[in-house]
Amino acid sequence: MAKARSPEPTGHVNLRILADHLGLSQTTVSLVLNNSPSGKSIPQDTRNRVLEAATRLNYRPNYFARSLRQSRSMSVGVLAPDLSEGYFTRVMSGVVQELTRAHYFYFTACHDWNRELLDQYPRMLVERAVDGFLLLNSPSDHIAVPVPVVAISAHCKVAGVTNIVLDHHSAVEQALHHLHQLGHRRIAFKRGPRAIPDSVFRWQSILQVAREIGLRIDPNLVIRIDNTSGWSSKTGSHPMAPEIGYELTQSLLAKSRDFTALFCFNDIAAIGAIRALREAGLSVPQKVSVVGFDDVLSAAYFSPSLTTVRQPLTEMGQRGAQILLERIANRDKQFPTEIVVKPDFVVRESSGPAAG
Amino acid sequence: MAKARSPEPTGHVNLRILADHLGLSQTTVSLVLNNSPSGKSIPQDTRNRVLEAATRLNYRPNYFARSLRQSRSMSVGVLAPDLSEGYFTRVMSGVVQELTRAHYFYFTACHDWNRELLDQYPRMLVERAVDGFLLLNSPSDHIAVPVPVVAISAHCKVAGVTNIVLDHHSAVEQALHHLHQLGHRRIAFKRGPRAIPDSVFRWQSILQVAREIGLRIDPNLVIRIDNTSGWSSKTGSHPMAPEIGYELTQSLLAKSRDFTALFCFNDIAAIGAIRALREAGLSVPQKVSVVGFDDVLSAAYFSPSLTTVRQPLTEMGQRGAQILLERIANRDKQFPTEIVVKPDFVVRESSGPAAG
């Protein structure tokens, strides 16, 4: 028989209140509520009583107390450069799917390419006991944390970090083949910022594919997106704003107009570039073809709509989160160091036959 | 004299280890490290010993233990519809500034206009003991949480919620004056989704300003952004993608082409609209002027560049976070119900004189 003590669930109910009210011990109540294997001998009758009371009194276990004991927070830290639409949004939509499914939440920390923050945030999040880290598009070579790490779009050879990377060779191959078949031979390149891990790998793929298809790369037609030192510290100015692509293209045009195509590091830069080209009297795609990278939401609606490489960013986020969760649940098992995903190539209006 | 016990700080150090090692009690160490007023009688000598040992042994207080005791988490919940560039990014850049300054972190939860999630997320975050909520552009009328709430771009008359809102009358006044002065009399309107709180207030301002300047609004030229029922549930399709503006403008054009200007609920919709207009042979701004709202990053680089209302979103985020933090620190004090901020108006290429 139940020997209900406190008839009144007056204020906030915790485990003790609930147990008292049921005339049971905290142990029993806890075992039932967590469906713990240690308490499998508890009869269905008692279970029902407990569950009923818990829902009726709206019992919510205290997150801190539970986490303190189990030493896990059910949350991960996400480290990203910024909250840009082009990249962050699409990756996170995949990440959130998986995290939500596992009842995980996440802290976002944007380092803005600031070295101090890149050091501090991992530490601060470790103090908040995140169960793991997800690195987005961030330099990750010196990260040293006592929890699993998955790096998306980084190429981090640190032991214990799982990398989710794009097949840049395939991406570049599709883009350059496309341009090459359209007759383009003098192609300008806008490289990504030094700070972004993808930049260097993308560039190496470009060099390799160019060699494969016999395309000469003129150093005069190569320009690099780099906000002064490569590490922006200007406040207010968005590091990936179109204006950077705009100004850079102007300076490229000042050096040379002898190219029929421009391959940009990303769509945002391409959008800036197109404006600069037009203002210089070079229509796109009639005079110059422009190819972007990422396929941001508005790429299809820009005019001209952008020919671009589409990264499966959502899928990358999803895979990354899956693996992170698995690694958290299974701290000792072995996991792959690198997972490679394939890009698509989307042909739109911004590319066309090379100008005679 | 120190009576150091454990000479070895072998594994992870907690308060007990640290205290033992110093030959002091946990109390003393805690009081020193927290610079607590209760321990002001502790001499500088001891303080130094404690501080030195803490840094040397790299002592990090356990976040859960501390939060359990103090019942505050130093984190807030941010509720937003999605992670869109147009809105979320700019607001959050202001929010993060303030939160970081106060050593706060935040959980992001995107409800995607899903009613269930709108109910669940606040509950889940309350269980995680967030110290407060920041609502971005989200319906907030039924939110019932035991912590302070600040709603940005909502107009929530619930007691205890502080609203940060735009002066829509001023925004609309500037936009319509601009078009009116350019000779536009037949203006089409693309209203925002029912679900977005701003939509209805913006529309009321439009009606009022139209009356003030003697502008007739033809119901045939009014169209509403609404993904079917107003609450999207399609997965994958971004609720604020340009394609919605695109398709909607096509359906508007099917009804009537008798307008010389189009005022869109936001820039993303405007971008979609411009493509639809062009495909229909209506050049922008020669045949139709288009005015957007928000001033997203690429608005200036789109072609034509967008004439648009710029919300001081970063400032709104900043003010919102400030007030939230103040309210958290000062639970009983009275705070304003509403804070109104002023928009700017940015004239660019997408608007021009009304077509004869």
Added chain:
DNA sequence: CTTCCCCGGTAAATCGGTTTCGCGCCTCGC
């Protein structure tokens, strides 16, 4: 002469859960 506070700290309670250990009773197998 009393009362109060200050010194430099400590012991112990507290926050609210989870988890180990083990109790008494009953049944089953041998």
Added chain:
DNA sequence: GCGAGGCGCGAAACCGATTTACCGGGGAAG
């Protein structure tokens, strides 16, 4: 008849911090 083991549950340890109550002597205030 007796040990093994399952049943149903509770006492208590534990996670790691913060915080209250208090120590006994001495000096200042009233």
